[in-house]
Amino acid sequence: MEDELYEKWKHLVTGLELQRIIKSERVREAFLKVPRYKFVLERYKDYAHVDEPLPIPAGQTISAPHMVAIMLEIADLKEDMNILEIGAGSGWNAALIYELVKNDVYTIERIPELVEFARRNLERAGYDRVHVILGDGTKGFPPKAPYDVIIVTAGAPKIPTSLVEQLKVGGKLIIPVGSYHMWQELYEVIKLDKENKVKIIKHGGVAFVPLVGEYGWKE
Ligand code: SAM
Secondary structure (H helix, E strand, C coil), X not given: CHHHHHHHHHHHHXXXXXXXXXXXXXXXXXXXXXXXXXXXCHHHHHHCCCCCCEEECCCEXXXXXXXXXXXXXXXXXXXXXXXXXXXXXXXXXXXXXXXXXXXXXXXXXXXXXXXXXXXXXXXXXXCCCEEEEECCHHHCCHHHCCEEEEEECCEECCCCHHHHHCEEEEEEEEEEEEECCCEEEEEEEEECCCCCCEEEEEEEEECCCECEXXXXXXX
């Protein structure tokens, strides 16, 4: 059963490479190490290799593989980087991040049920250096700042200044910015100086669940 799931997973990864969505050997290797079926609900395991978002508890989603690959290619993660993810969901993206940085990874989730879900998935898959924190990620996570990269996996109405403040100079924030109802543009926000001046590179249209919090959408 597991063999069959892994064969299907490898096929998906090859497809993402052929489409030039996975571009680097490093992201390819991380994808091969962390198959999505380890992070979905039992009843969706057979669909984990399908390139679409899937439901996880509390009405949220685990993102489509192509979307996660696009964000990780933009992030250009290197070993030992200090990374914050906002929106732990299933824990899958945080595990991929760990494979790319081989360093402690911090991921924030606002829904307690999903904190438990992500922790359980990560523990089963052996990721004891991924730390799932319950809280409002729009405020970042000051205790471990400054970060090389902050990846937000939910859609924001605007760039939260709190997150730019917690980046190193030269660091980047990857965040979908746009409307509440599932349409945003993927922004790469590079911090240029200590005064929080930024350069924004736009990477096209995406569809994420809303980022809900003090500097995001209101509940
Ligand atoms: N990265 C996840 C994964 O690998 O499964 C998928 C994340 S899902 C698309 C977006 C997540 O962001 C949801 O679990 C949602 O509860 C969470 N979220 C929304 N607003 C948040 C906030 N202010 N702080 C932390 N998490 C938030």
